[in-house]
Amino acid sequence: MKFLIAGFGSIGRRHFRNLLSLGIDDIVFFRSNQSTISDDEIADFLVETDLQSALSHKPDAVIIANPTSLHLDVAIQAAKQGCHLFIEKPISHSLERVDLLQKALQQGGGKVFTAFQFRFHPGLLTIKNLISTPSSVIGRPLYVRSHWGEHLPSWHPWEDYRSSYAARSEMGGGVVLTLSHPIDYLRWIFGEVVELTAKTGNRSDLELECEDFAEVQFTFRNGVTGSLHVDYYTKPKLHDMVIHCEGGSISWNYQTSGVVLVDEDEKQVIFSPPEGYERNRMYLDELAHFIDVCKNDKEPLCSYADGKQVLDICLGILQSGRYQERVIFEE
16 A cells, blocks of 8 residues: 655654554655654655645555644545545544535545544443443443543643644644544444533633633433543643443543443452553554555444544534533534
């Protein structure tokens, strides 16, 4: 397979290295050359600064890893050419031109994988299996609470956080879009969101032109209620989830990668990650899955429709936070 990687920031670099580890080295780059990351390791690879020139190399698949606001610039043209698309989340920063991407996909016939890598996390896979099993010893879920907070300036110490896409709403930044992973895995585990209310804004002293926190209340179609907190200022970082069920609780912590089930008698069952598990395993697994989708005409585990639905929810959160209103999603 021939791959085109659009963007060579931290996530573009990760995908490049993972492609090499998976035995794929026929790679072309499309980039602006404005990244603060050294490009020495791609010195032997072809780099184009014009999209049509990059697509003229006829890649089979395109990894879209540039800033969120630029995703569709690449995706629509690549889709028209029939390329398979691996789109970093979220698929865009607005619904503008999303319909054009869908038309381009129908025209070109390629498949889309939306890169929500937490669907490949062993702890969340364990939780989905527990929740999906009717005979679960702790019964059906009633309420879920997810929290993800990190100090934005600590993410990429080599760059000024104020100039990063995550800090600039015009580039698709802001905490809601940037930390949208929990929205996807909550949907994946509990089903569709039917309504939400949210509070968003700025609570920290960070120099940002976007929201730095969101507090969201969800109702899912199956009756489960839940809440989500995301922010750019928590120190030390925290990413966890607790699910309260009829007969106990399930908790997950990203730092430990483990899952703890506690029943009503306070008996614990601990599900540990595979020995030697490392964070990059999620990224390797999602990329291997995408390659399988491309080569064997399989359906992606996280589709274009999933990406579109998460974007709808993100925009609903921003709308609710801005106008202090309840947002209801149509069936």
